Amino acid sequence: MNKGYRNWGPPLLLIAPTIIVIGIFVYGLIGANISVSLSNRHSLVPATEFVGLDNYFALFAEERFIHSLQNLGVFTVFFIVGTMLFGFIWAWMLDKGVTAEGVFRSVFLFPMAISFVASGVVWRWLLNSAEGDRASGLNRIFEIMGLDFLQNAWWSEPGWGMAAIALPAIWQLAGYVMALFLAGFRGIPEELREAARMDGATEWKLYRYVIFPQLSPVALSALIIVGHMSLKVFDLIMAITKSIYQTEVPATYLWVALTANDYAKSATIATILLLFVAVLIVPYLIYTARAERKQR
Amino acid sequence: MRKPLSIIAGAVALGLVLAGCSSDTGTTDPENANQVEVFTWWASGSEKVGLDALVKVFEEQNPDDEFINASVAGGAGSNAKAALASRLEANNPPDTFQAHAGAELTDYINAGQLQDLSSFFQENGLTDVFPESLIERITVDGAIYSVPSNIHRANVVWANTQVLTDAGIDPQAAPADIDAWLADLAKLKAAGVETPLALGTEWTQMQLFENVLIADLGADDYSGLWTGDTAWDDAGVETAIGHYGELLEYTNSDFAGLDWDAATQIVLDGNAAYNVMGDWAESAFQQAGWTYDNEYTTWATPGTEGVFDFLADSFTLSVGAPHEAAALNWLTTISSAEGQKAFNLAKGSIPARTDTVAADYPAYQQTAIKSFGEDTVVSSLAHGAAASIAWSGDISSAIGKFGADRDGDSLLSGLVAAADKAQG
Numbered sequence: 001m002n003k004g005y006r007n008w009g010p011p012l013l014l015i016a017p018t019i020i021v022i023g024i025f026v027y028g029l030i031g032a033n034i035s036v037s038l039s040n041r042h043s044l045v046p047a048t049e050f051v052g053l054d055n056y057f058a059l060f061a062e063e064r065f066i067h068s069l070q071n072l073g074v075f076t077v078f079f080i081v082g083t084m085l086f087g088f089i090w091a092w093m094l095d096k097g098v099t100a101e102g103v104f105r106s107v108f109l110f111p112m113a114i115s116f117v118a119s120g121v122v123w124r125w126l127l128n129s130a131e132g133d134r135a136s137g138l139n140r141i142f143e144i145m146g147l148d149f150l151q152n153a154w155w156s157e158p159g160w161g162m163a164a165i166a167l168p169a170i171w172q173l174a175g176y177v178m179a180l181f182l183a184g185f186r187g188i189p190e191e192l193r194e195a196a197r198m199d200g201a202t203e204w205k206l207y208r209y210v211i212f213p214q215l216s217p218v219a220l221s222a223l224i225i226v227g228h229m230s231l232k233v234f235d236l237i238m239a240i241t242k243s244i245y246q247t248e249v250p251a252t253y254l255w256v257a258l259t260a261n262d263y264a265k266s267a268t269i270a271t272i273l274l275l276f277v278a279v280l281i282v283p284y285l286i287y288t289a290r291a292e293r294k295q296r
Numbered sequence: 297m298r299k300p301l302s303i304i305a306g307a308v309a310l311g312l313v314l315a316g317c318s319s320d321t322g323t324t325d326p327e328n329a330n331q332v333e334v335f336t337w338w339a340s341g342s343e344k345v346g347l348d349a350l351v352k353v354f355e356e357q358n359p360d361d362e363f364i365n366a367s368v369a370g371g372a373g374s375n376a377k378a379a380l381a382s383r384l385e386a387n388n389p390p391d392t393f394q395a396h397a398g399a400e401l402t403d404y405i406n407a408g409q410l411q412d413l414s415s416f417f418q419e420n421g422l423t424d425v426f427p428e429s430l431i432e433r434i435t436v437d438g439a440i441y442s443v444p445s446n447i448h449r450a451n452v453v454w455a456n457t458q459v460l461t462d463a464g465i466d467p468q469a470a471p472a473d474i475d476a477w478l479a480d481l482a483k484l485k486a487a488g489v490e491t492p493l494a495l496g497t498e499w500t501q502m503q504l505f506e507n508v509l510i511a512d513l514g515a516d517d518y519s520g521l522w523t524g525d526t527a528w529d530d531a532g533v534e535t536a537i538g539h540y541g542e543l544l545e546y547t548n549s550d551f552a553g554l555d556w557d558a559a560t561q562i563v564l565d566g567n568a569a570y571n572v573m574g575d576w577a578e579s580a581f582q583q584a585g586w587t588y589d590n591e592y593t594t595w596a597t598p599g600t601e602g603v604f605d606f607l608a609d610s611f612t613l614s615v616g617a618p619h620e621a622a623a624l625n626w627l628t629t630i631s632s633a634e635g636q637k638a639f640n641l642a643k644g645s646i647p648a649r650t651d652t653v654a655a656d657y658p659a660y661q662q663t664a665i666k667s668f669g670e671d672t673v674v675s676s677l678a679h680g681a682a683a684s685i686a687w688s689g690d691i692s693s694a695i696g697k698f699g700a701d702r703d704g705d706s707l708l709s710g711l712v713a714a715a716d717k718a719q720g
Contacts, residue, residue, distance in 0.1 A: 042686075044381065044407035064693055130550035132490065134567060156552045158700040244498040245696030246552055259374050260685040261381065261403050 030274065037267035044261050055268040064245070065253065065269075072249040074162040075169075076230040082170035083226050084219070087177025094178070095185040105182070108175035116172070120239025123168040127240065129153040155240065155247055165247060169236055173229070177222045184218035185211070217291075224284045228277050324364050324618065331362045332622035334611075335383075335390035337376035339369035342579065346643035350445075353638045354629040361622045366390050384409050389614035391623035397434050397444045397610035398681030399522065404612070405441055411613040412439040416624065422631050425649045429673035430606065433681065442610035445630045446645035449664050450574045450676040451507050451597045451605035454560065454581070458591065459569040463487035470595035474511050474539045477598040481546040484569050493543060494568035495551040496559035498696045502688075503678035504572045505540050505695055511599025512536040515672040521715075522675065522682045528715045529708065537704045544699070552699060563592075572597055574607070574679070578660045579644050588659040596667070604671040607679035608648060683718065690714035 037055055039047035059065045090108055094101055111119065126137035131151045135143050139151040154164040188211060196206045234251035241247045243256050250269050257266040324333045338347040351363050368376035373394075380393055389409065395401055404410050417423050417440050423431055426444070434440055457467040463484045471477040484492035495501060510518045513532040520526030521533075548554070548562060560580045562568040571577065586592050596603065611630055617623050629635040636647035637656065646652065646664050654665045675681035677688055694710030697703075 044384065044403045044409065067697075124553065127553075128550055129553060130548060134491075134548065134550075134562070153549065156550065156700070241553060242497060244552060245693045246700050248693075256689055259377060260689045262686055 033267045033270055036263055037271045039264055041263045042261075042265065047264070051264075055264050056272070059265065059268055059272070064248070065250070067245075068248045068250050068253045071162045071247065072231065072233075074160060075166050075233060075249065076227065078163045078166035079169045079173075079230045079233075080223065080226055082166060083174045083177045084222065086170065086174035087222065088181050090174070090178040091181030091185060094182055105179070108178050110175070111172045112176050114172065116169075116235040117239045119168050119172055120236045124240045127154040127164055127167070129156040158246070161246060162249075165237060165240060168240070169230070169233070173226060177226065180218050180222045181215065184215045188214050220284065220287075224280060227280050231273065231276050231280070326618040328362075329619055330360050330622055331364055332392070332619050332626050333364040333366050333390045334626060335366040335368070335376070335380060335393035337368055337370075337373040337394060339367045342643050346446075346639045349638040349642040350630065350635055353632075353635045354626060357629050357632070357634075358622070358625045361625055363626075384614075387616065389616055391617040391619050392611045392613055392626055394609055395442060395612060396680035397442055397608040398675050399683050399687075400680030400685055401441055401612070402436070402684040405436060409615055410441045411615055411617075412441065413443065413613060413627070414438070414440050416443075416613075416627065420628060420631060425633075425651055427648075427650055427668065427673060430608075430648060433606070433673055433675050434608075434610070442612045443627045443631050444608040444610040444648040445636065446640050446643055447606055447608050447648050447664075447668060448574050448576060448645050448679070449604055449667070450503055450607055450679060451510060451600045451603060452573065452575055452577070452594050453597050454563055454571045454573055454577050455593050455595070456563050456566060456569050456591070457589075457593055459484070459489060459492075459566055463489065463569070465569075467593050468589075470601065471598040473599040474508060474543075478539070478542055478546075481543070481570075485546060489567070489569060491546065491548040491562070491567060492569045493546045494559040494562040494571040495544070495547040496554040496556045497552060498692050498699070499678050500556050500559060500573070501551070501699055502692050502695050503574070503676070504543065505536070506677040506682075507572055507597040507600060507605065508536045508540045508543065509533065509677075510603055510605060510674060511597060512539060515603045515674050519674050524719050528712045533711065534704075534708060537698075537707055541698075541702060541704055544702070552696075574676075575660065575664055576644065578658075582658075594660060594663070602671050604667050604673045605676050606668075606673050607676040607681045687714060687718035690717065 036047070038050055038052060040049055040051045040054075041047035090104075094104060098104060128135070128137045128139065129152075130136060131139055131153075132143075135151065138154075142148060142150040153161070155161040157164070192210055192214075193206060196210045201209070232251060233249060234255070237243075237247050237249060237252055238255075243252045248256075250273055254266045254269040254273070257269065324331050336343075336347060338344055347365075347367070351365075354361070354363055368379045370376075376394075380390075383389060384404075384407075395404070401410065417431075422443070430444070430447075431440070434442065434444065453470070455467055460467040464487070465480055465483060471480055481492045495504060509521070509532075512535045513521070513526065513530070517526045517530070517532060521528065526532075548559075548568065551559070556573055556577070557580060560571050560573055560577050563571045564580065564584050564586075581588075581592050588594075595601075611627055613620070613623055613627065630639075631649075633647070633649060633651060636649055637652070640647050640661075641657065644661070646657070646661050646668060650669050652665055654662045657665060677683055677691065680688065682688070683691065691711060691714050694707055694714060697710065698707040
């Protein structure tokens with residue numbers, strides 16, 4: 001009995017502060033948020049009744065919220081495809097062996113050191129949609145280079161405008177994905193490649209059957225990390241366009257609802273965002289937990 | 297090694313928890329009746345200068361009272377409003393806080409967080425010195441909840457006289473209505489001015505739209521939109537949407553990404569002839585060294601002559617204010633002729649009082665003071681005077697959507713839906 005306490009007592013005592021803090025400030029507040037989302041607190045006046053899932057139904061019936069989800073969808077697709085593609089290509093090229101690899105690695109990674117807000121302010125200017133005489137940023141560069149046909153409205157374009165917002169995000173995080181893939185490449189023993197070549201595998205077959213399968217855990221991690229960042233995107237959009245309809249995503253809509261004192265609506269959006277991220281993260285956590293158990 | 301570290305980490309975490317739990321008492325003392333805590337978002341620029349001028353007058357008028365500045369910077373007031381909401385929620389209100397006069401106060405009033413100041417207005421004779429139509433605009437169910445400190449006008453066209461003269465248009469003659477204005481815009485475009493009307497981000501679009509609404513509906517019907525007396529599917533609203541869509545054809549294509557000052561800059565650069573903006577734009581023209589009626593001129597937006605589209609900052613008295621007597625002194629200073637003069641000269645706006653001596657003010661403000669005394673006052677939508685925050689947010693979103701897709705039917709249905717939701 002006494003010995004048992006000695007076994008689990010001190011560790012428990014040590015992690016107790018973390019458990020308490022996380023319990024209150026993460027899970028407690030998630031609970032509080034959900035309870036607000038189930039109430040009718042649409043102004044500063046305290047909630048008067050429990051309305052069940054009414055706020056959720058109302059939100060999904062709203063053209064504006066659907067529009068923000070579409071924006072988020074466009075952004076997420078371009079952001080994930082862009083970072084994965086560039087990340088992989090850069091890692092592959094570095095792995096092939098270049099001179100001054102360290103320089104390139106740093107150059108590709110540097111954008112990550114900048115906050116979304118800071119890069120957003122710069123990209124706000126680069127992505128200015130004015131054309132012709134008043135053109136600035138990228139449109140200006142196109143004009144100087146005589147590529148006038150490339151000038152476009154960037155994020156002001158209805159429909160696909162969010163793809164332009166994904167540009168700065170790709171610029172910032174492709175380097176990070178590159179680092180992940182590069183680590184993955186370096187983790188594959190040279191012997192495996194040599195063995196495949198001995199067996200007469202072509203370069204394509206070598207990648208298809210030897211390298212790619214070994215990179216898939218890295219690719220999954222990268223996908224999860226980039227994907228959940230994409231769902232939560234807020235600061236980048238606020239820095240580039242402020243909260244306007246055209247570039248509205250759930251996170252900026254949440255902020256607008258909050259500043260209009262509609263607590264129930266903003267709590268509802270927050271809960272939906274949490275669910276989205278959970279859908280992405282939870283299977284991944286289960287997968288890694290299983291993989292770790294297997295290794296033991 | 298590991299153990300001591302985690303103990304320290306635990307201690308730090310616990311310390312954070314305790315710090316988080318203890319309430320922030322600030323520097324005010326509820327027992328000291330001579331303090332007054334004033335909550336604003338005037339933390340920089342001409343607003344800070346104005347506040348300082350106001351405090352100086354306050355301290356002269358009330359030498360015993362101590363002014364405590366509880367201003368919160370950033371986000372054009374949005375940071376401050378969030379901080380204020382949490383203080384009100386925790387029953388720890390500042391004595392008095394800044395808010396846009398008019399409908400933006402609705403949420404605070406419904407939540408029972410503001411005291412009725414009607415008797416304060418009576419005692420200080422403010423109902424006589426403030427224009428009757430202004431009193432009407434800020435009265436809610438027979439009660440007044442805030443004291444306006446300064447007035448801005450939102451229906452002003454700022455025009456570059458050189459650009460107009462080059463196109464053969466007399467800059468001093470304001471077009472009579474929107475149609476006449478559209479004709480001038482077409483003329484400018486034919487003369488080679490690609491984007492004769494400068495426009496900016498969503499709220500500036502909303503301000504332009506409200507100007508068109510006033511022009512096409514007239515002051516009374518426009519005010520009726522906010523009380524429910526005018527239906528949102530009124531023919532006048534449809535005309536206004538049509539006019540607004542035509543005006544957008546003459547604007548710079550990158551408007552969605554420009555803040556108001558960048559839009560005004562287009563006029564200063566001579567790439568546009570007009571910009572519809574509130575009279576804070578005056579400072580931009582002053583900084584460029586331009587003189588009124590020479591390089592630039594202003595007139596009421598075509599079709600809104602004789603109407604003053606107002607917005608105002610105002611101060612309230614919180615329910616449960618710890619220093620009520622001193623807060624009333626503060627409100628007295630704000631409403632006094634002296635206080636309003638000191639503040640508005642510094643901030644570049646005009647006083648809410650009709651007994652203002654216009655000669656004390658610069659050229660543009662003189663025209664605004666004159667109009668404010670004579671014109672019908674209506675409430676600005678884009679600046680919180682006409683509709684509650686939630687309602688104007690819905691309208692803003694519908695107008696932002698129109699800016700992208702130019703679908704007039706969708707804008708109309710969006711406006712009707714927003715009104716139905718807001719008016720229950």
